[in-house]
Amino acid sequence: MITWSLTKRMQHCHVKLCLGNLVRSVLRNSRSLTSHPITSELTASGTSRSSVEVLGKSYPRDDHSNIPEKILSKVGKNLHNRKYHPLWLVLERVKHHFYKQYIGPYGTPLFSVFDGLSPVVTTWQNFDSLLIPADHPSRNKGDNYYLNRIHMLRSHTSAHQWNLIRAGLNAFLVVGDVYRRDQIDCHHYPVFHQLEAVRLFNKHQLFGDIKDGEPLQLFEQSSRSAHKQETHTLEAVKLVEFDLKQTLTKLVTHLFGDGLEIRWVDCYFPFTHPSFEMEINFQGEWIEVLGCGIMEQQLVNSAGARSNIGWAFGLGLERLAMMLYNIPDIRMFWSEDERFLKQFHVPNINQNVQFQPLSKYPALVNDISFWLPSQNYSENDFYDLVRTIGGDLVEKVDLIDKFEHPKTQRVSHCYRITYRHMEKTLTQEEVTHIHQAVQEGAVRLLGVEGRF
Template sequence: MGIRTRTLPLLLPFLDSSPRHVTHRRSLKLLAGGGGGGGVAPQGHALARRHFSDGAQPAVGGGSVEVLGRAYPSDDFTNITPKILARVGRNLHNQSHHPLWLIKERIKDHFYSTYVSRRGNPLFSVHDNLSPVVTTEQNFDSLLIRPDHPSRKRGDNYYLNRTTMLRAHTSAHQRELVRSGLDRFLLAGDVYRRDEIDASHYPVFHQMEGVRLFSNHEVSVFAVENGEDLSLFEAGGRRTPQKQQCHTLEAVKLVEHNLKSTLAGVVTHLFGTDLEVRWVDCYFPFTHPSFEMEVRFRGDWMEVLGCGVKEQELVNSGQAQAHTHCIILCGGADSQLIGVICPPGVHSFISAYGVSPRR
């Protein structure tokens, strides 16, 4: 079975291309309804999704679909269209001086200057040029989204075929990057969901997220600084609205504080200190507990990101042989890591430039 890993992960979204007011909660709540968390979501629940009128016929020729120079066999699930294909590869978040690029660079600069090694080197790597073509397993199964979940519907996604699609979120790449041996990274890219175009929605938008894995030693150092004797895991624990069954409440509260402080630092870096912020408990299938940050904007509360403690099952599944070095860091054969993951939306911050926010 390989190395048995136990981890406590955190999920923070920074860059989502569509700001959401609290009266219109779309974001990742579309994924709610499975996963059995302490934050309860009704089974089978999904928000209504308005579809993008993107042309009647899929972009299929000769039994295949070509994306970024590679041909994929088409089948009865293929529903991608020429208009969507024309947008793949534009990479607005990588075009110098584009508002999305500017926001991405400001977030990157914040992490590069705030989180550095003793030698002054950035601790976070940046990955902003990964192909948007992923497998359905990457997009759904790797995030504990169950096989019958409504977010998998053909009408909600752009499928090349039954097993391949355009990513619906940048989180589809988390596992592969963790398995490659990374324990700190930022991830940005274009994502695709079938939406009807209106003032705040578009079928192509952008996300940015971060992942951080802490060793048991690192978390223990945090605890010692606060005069605590911390144990990360407990046997026979119970899942509650505040924690997962395998985690101690003390460890979760410590990591939660670190998570919220990190995100507050990002938002302050972008908008300044004169900003009214509040945290709201929420539900995501891949984190528990989960939170949303809302900021006061033009008299309204606007959701700018979601975050949480990543499900232990996901962290464990990501610890392949590339993470054997963590045994050495932790000084034990039972690798214990705490992961921080942050998937924020770029377009949620686009209002900083006075541009009407739209996916």
């Protein structure tokens, strides 16, 4: 799931050499390409330095630091705030819907909007504040971008929930760029944008309109463990769940139109219970669009809102934009091609826009095969290496073959890398240069034995 999903991969790789050093050595030993400044895209920021610079602040490196220059170059772009960008259009539609539908007691919008919070957070914010256990696989270095053991690029906008509740807010939207190491295809990118929403209710807000509602309680005492703890009453959970589902049904109906077929799927998130995913029937296919649930009371209590019960949801702006505007490739959101951007320069944010494909330049396909090391190999490390070296020239990477030698039990992987530029025709010479760098990087950084 693009939004709240906590990755399940358990693999972890200790990178032996610095990717920046590899890239610089590749550049030293390769001649420049004059047809397109591809080589400039390979320049790394000297990852041997003792600190990482992000948004004007310096963070000391340690054994957890694993952010390549390709990712650092995306920080601060804030595509969701770029006027007439498709992500901005979707965000504006969501914001206007909440401003119109939910009004506070003084005629002002009920939901506050935070769309400029720094993507650099502490690991406590990203995990511990959300009750994610210390041994949870979502914390793995192989799935996240760490500045060091204490700081990271947020993997979800939920990282800001605790602080905003602590500040006294009871209804807010948080929007921003999030970062995850992931597979490579037209629907996955290491940077994407999320919208998070939280709403808290006190007893009066929840039961005030219910006849004879005074005896109703938000919480009851439970002795599920050695220490008694507050748990939500059934009546409170039902009311909050109803409000959550009604809120989300109105939102997706606003975006996709009336007659939308919706279904709810039970799921699990550490910071909500019960938890759900919403799926919609889009063009005859059921597609998951968001995750949501009743907030765990332990989280709410620790943030200082003990007398409240609440819900939260998170959704991916890219997922919505790709569906609403028929955008086929997630890389296009980072395009500077005016033929793409001008299509979304519309006078009305609710205007129907159907993306008109640009001339699709031909793809070039190259395979890479290698024997895996005996331990500490992670596919995400390979994907990250390919992204760092090939950048947005890489359309997708497919694992097309696995082979285990019957005598030695050594395992071989064969990956098919599809290269395609979104704005020009690539030459085989250009792709060969990049592909050779990927081969060298796999050997030097991942400890594989090449079969090329």
